[in-house]
Amino acid sequence: LRLAAARMFERRWILANTLRDQLDNLRRDPRSYRMGMIDMWTKGVQRTMALMLFHDPACRLEAGRLFGEQVDMELEVLRTRVQKVEEGIDFLLSPNRYADAILDAKPKDEETYSATVAFKYRWKGKQVIAINKKLLPSLLMRVGVTADLVDDVINGLKDRAVIEHASEVINVGNGSKRMLLIPVEKLQNYGITAVTGDNEEDEDE
Numbered sequence: 215l216r217l218a219a220a221r222m223f224e225r226r227w228i229l230a231n232t233l234r235d236q237l238d239n240l241r242r243d244p245r246s247y248r249m250g251m252i253d254m255w256t257k258g259v260q261r262t263m264a265l266m267l268f269h270d271p272a273c274r275l276e277a278g279r280l281f282g283e284q285v286d287m288e289l290e291v292l293r294t295r296v297q298k299v300e301e302g303i304d305f306l307l308s309p310n311r312y313a314d315a316i317l318d319a320k321p322k323d324e325e326t327y328s329a330t331v332a333f334k335y336r337w338k339g340k341q342v343i344a345i346n347k348k349l350l351p352s353l354l355m356r357v358g359v360t361a362d363l364v365d366d367v368i369n370g371l372k373d374r375a376v377i378e379h380a381s382e383v384i385n386v387g388n389g390s391k392r393m394l395l396i397p398v399e400k401l402q403n404y405g406i407t408a409v410t411g412d413n414e415e416d417e418d419e
Contacts, residue, residue, distance in 0.1 A: 298360075302354050316331070
């Protein structure tokens with residue numbers, strides 16, 4: 215292992231340049247949108263490391279087998295993670311699936327506000343569903359999305375241009391909460407009545 219590590223360190227610039235070239239080639243391939251890019255990249259790294267570390271063909275073959283098993287396990291974990299994040303995004307964009315947690319208006323008192331998962335609101339001229347960031351993990355658990363994936367779900371909403379910011383502060387009395395605001399126009403199969411009166415964006419914004 216020491217020899218292998220020393221050999222890799224000595225050739226680190228060659229390894230870095232080789233891997234960079236491989237990644238550039240993958241990106242330029244016109245068929246890339248149909249490829250499993252993660253699979254292809256990890257297999258390329260595996261082959262390159264085996265070639266640089268081992269001279270004996272039998273050792274290279276065994277290294278490739280071991281690397282392959284590890285890569286397969288890591289890819290399965292990654293696929294599961296990506297799938298759960300997508301499920302979380304789809305869930306938040308379909309509020310009919312958590313309609314029981316959405317109030318028709320912003321709570322009037324701090325105690326109710328603290329316990330409220332979501333409510334209908336008007337923010338900067340847009341009708342939105344405001345979701346309590348602190349209670350978002352428990353909401354996403356309804357579809358098996360764990361707390362460690364919540365930030366990935368929020369980033370996914372950003373990537374889809376559903377939201378611009380991770381949270382906005384909305385006040386009630388002397389209290390305030392960070393809320394995830396999802397514009398109604400971005401939601402799927404959802405109807406919302408007009409938000410008016412003191413539930414419209416107010417002086418605290």
